[in-house]
Amino acid sequence: MPIPELTAQQQQQLRGYRDLLLERNTRVNLTAIRDPEEVDRRLIAESLRLLPMLDTYCANGDEAVDIGSGGGIPGVPLAIARPAIRWTLIDATAKKVAFLQDVVNALSLPNIVLYHGRVEELAHEPHMRGRYRVLTARAVSSLPALLELGLPLVRTGGTLLLPKGMDIAEELAAARQAAGMLGGSIVSSDVLPDAGTGVDTTLVVVSSEHATPGTYPRRPGMPARSPLGMPRRGGEPDQDATKSHVERT
Ligand code: SAM
Numbered sequence: 001m002p003i004p005e006l007t008a009q010q011q012q013q014l015r016g017y018r019d020l021l022l023e024r025n026t027r028v029n030l031t032a033i034r035d036p037e038e039v040d041r042r043l044i045a046e047s048l049r050l051l052p053m054l055d056t057y058c059a060n061g062d063e064a065v066d067i068g069s070g071g072g073i074p075g076v077p078l079a080i081a082r083p084a085i086r087w088t089l090i091d092a093t094a095k096k097v098a099f100l101q102d103v104v105n106a107l108s109l110p111n112i113v114l115y116h117g118r119v120e121e122l123a124h125e126p127h128m129r130g131r132y133r134v135l136t137a138r139a140v141s142s143l144p145a146l147l148e149l150g151l152p153l154v155r156t157g158g159t160l161l162l163p164k165g166m167d168i169a170e171e172l173a174a175a176r177q178a179a180g181m182l183g184g185s186i187v188s189s190d191v192l193p194d195a196g197t198g199v200d201t202t203l204v205v206v207s208s209e210h211a212t213p214g215t216y217p218r219r220p221g222m223p224a225r226s227p228l229g230m231p232r233r234g235g236e237p238d239q240d241a242t243k244s245h246v247e248r249t
Contacts, residue, residue, distance in 0.1 A: 006080075006081060010080050010081060010083075013080045013107045013109070014044055014077060014080055016106065016107050017044070017072065017076055017077070017080065017103055017107060018036060018039045018040060018043075018044060019036075020099075020102065020103055020106060020107075021039060021043075021071055021072070021099075021103075022034070022036060022039060024071075024099050024102070025071070028095045028096070028099060030070065030071030030096065030099060031043065031070075031071055031073075041196075041197050041198060042197060042198065042199055043073050043077075044077050045195060045196075045197045046073075046074070046163075046195075046197045046199050046201070047073055047074030047075075047076075047077035047078055047138075048074075048077055048078070048081055049163075049192055049195050049197065049201065050074055050078060050136065050161055050163065050203070051078070051081060051082070053161050053203060053205065054078060054082065054085075054134060054136075054161065055082075057133065057134050057158075057159040057161070058082075058085055058133050058134040058159075059133075060082075060084035060085065061084060061085075061086075062085055062086070062133040062134070063085070063086045063087075063088065063131060063132050063133055064078070064085050064086070064087050064088070064132055064133060064134040064135070064136065065087070065088040065089075065090065065131075065132040065134075065135050065136075065153055065154075066078070066087065066088070066089050066090070066135070066136045066137065067090045067119050067135060067136075067137045067140060067146075067149060067150060067153070068090070068091060068092075068119070068137050068138075068139070068140030068141070069089040069090060069091045069096070069100065070091055070093070070096050070139075071096060071099060071100075072089065072099075072100055072103060073138055073139075074136055074138055074163070075087055075089040075112070075136065076089070076100070076103060076109075076112070078136065079109055079111055079112050080107070080109065083109075083111050084111070085111065086111050086113070087111055087112045087113070088112075088113045088114075088115060088128075088132070089112060089113070089114050089115070090114075090115045090116075090117065090119055090122060091115075091116065092116070092117060092118045092119075093116075094116055097114050097115075097116040100112075100114050101114055118220045119149040119150075119153070119217065120149065120217045120218065120219060120220040120221070120222070120223065121220065122153075123149065123152040123153050123216075123217050124152075124214075124217075128153060129152055129153065130152070130153070130154070130155050130156070130211060130212075131153065131154075131155060132153050132154050132155065132158060133154070133155065133158050133159070134154070134158060134159050134160075134161060135150045135153055135154050135158070135159070135160045135161070136160075136161050136162070136163075137149070137150060137160070137162055138162075138163050141223065141224045142171050142174070142224065142227050142230075143162065143164065143168065143171040143172060143174065143175035143178075143204060144171065144174040144175045144177070144178035144223075144227035144228045144229045144230060145223040145224045145227045145228075146160065146162055146175075147160070147175055147178045147179055147182055147184060147206060147228070148178060148182060148216050148217045148218070148223040148227070148228055149217050149223055150162075150206070151179075151182045151183060151184045151206070151208055151212045151216070152182075152212040152216055152217060154208045155208065156183075156208050156209070156210055156211060157207070157208060158207070158208045159187070159205060159206065159207055159208070160184070160204075160205070160206040160207075160208075161203065161204075161205060162203070162204040162205075162206065163192075163201045163202070163203055163204075164189075164201070164202045164203075164204055165200065165201070165202065166191070166200050166202060168189070168202055168204070172186070172189055172204070173229070174227060174228070174229035174230040175204070175206075175229065176229070177228065177229030178227070178228035178229040179206060181213075181216075181228055181229075182212045182213070182216055182228070183208060183209055183210040183211055183212045183213070184206050184207060184208050184209060184212075185206070185207055185209055186204065186205075186206055187205040187206060187207050188203075188204075188205045189202055189203070189204045189205070190202065190203060191203075
């Protein structure tokens with residue numbers, strides 16, 4: 001699927017990425033999609049659907065981060081389409097990061113830096129905390145968990161761009177509560193205009209209003225297992241992050 005605004009070189013890099021993804025996918029589980037046209041439509045074009053919002057919040061020379069990047073969605077297509085933005089891609093699975101390193105080498109993408117690790121730990125590293133202008137994450141976790149993982153990484157005034165499906169009312173309600181605890185606020189949650197990708201997407205936009213308290217994110221697994229703002233089995237929302245962090249250290 002040619003994207004008119006991209007140069008011939010960028011289109012070629014996107015095709016190269018698709019071919020590498022499908023080839024490696026025979027050995028490493030990177031995507032359930034096997035058909036090249038489906039990869040173009042459901043993964044690559046779907047990633048590029050974020051470009052108008054990315055361009056709203058991120059300028060040339062800024063830094064962006066894609067967490068839980070996996071096989072590189074949406075980070076690799078966005079880094080190809082916006083080579084003047086410096087991208088950091090993070091994933092917890094070594095084989096996926098090794099694949100991404102091969103993509104960076106094969107397609108010569110100097111604007112991508114890779115980290116293998118869990119965001120719960122990397123977000124406490126001083127050189128990464130509060131660093132990025134924009135954060136993206138697709139198919140990684142629930143909205144409140146994404147806010148807990150993502151808000152500590154972005155600078156005050158920075159933005160999370162979180163593509164989600166259509167049925168997100170419950171997650172969104174929890175995310176509103178979580179945002180208050182984490183120094184963020186939900187800016188919008190609009191269904192994206194039809195782009196012919198065959199995927200219905202709600203884009204949740206979250207802004208960082210002030211620095212996230214140092215207790216977040218909690219120790220690995222906690223943001224997903226016990227999302228902030230979601231009722232716990234006992235009925236009350238989980239608001240006590242301090243104890244979890246003390247256990248972590
Ligand atoms: N974003 C890609 C996509 O849309 O195709 C990958 C989605 S895959 C379902 C989720 C990825 O998130 C996995 O590769 C997993 O290793 C990574 N992940 C989940 N939780 C994570 C965490 N806390 N820190 C780093 N990576 C994480």
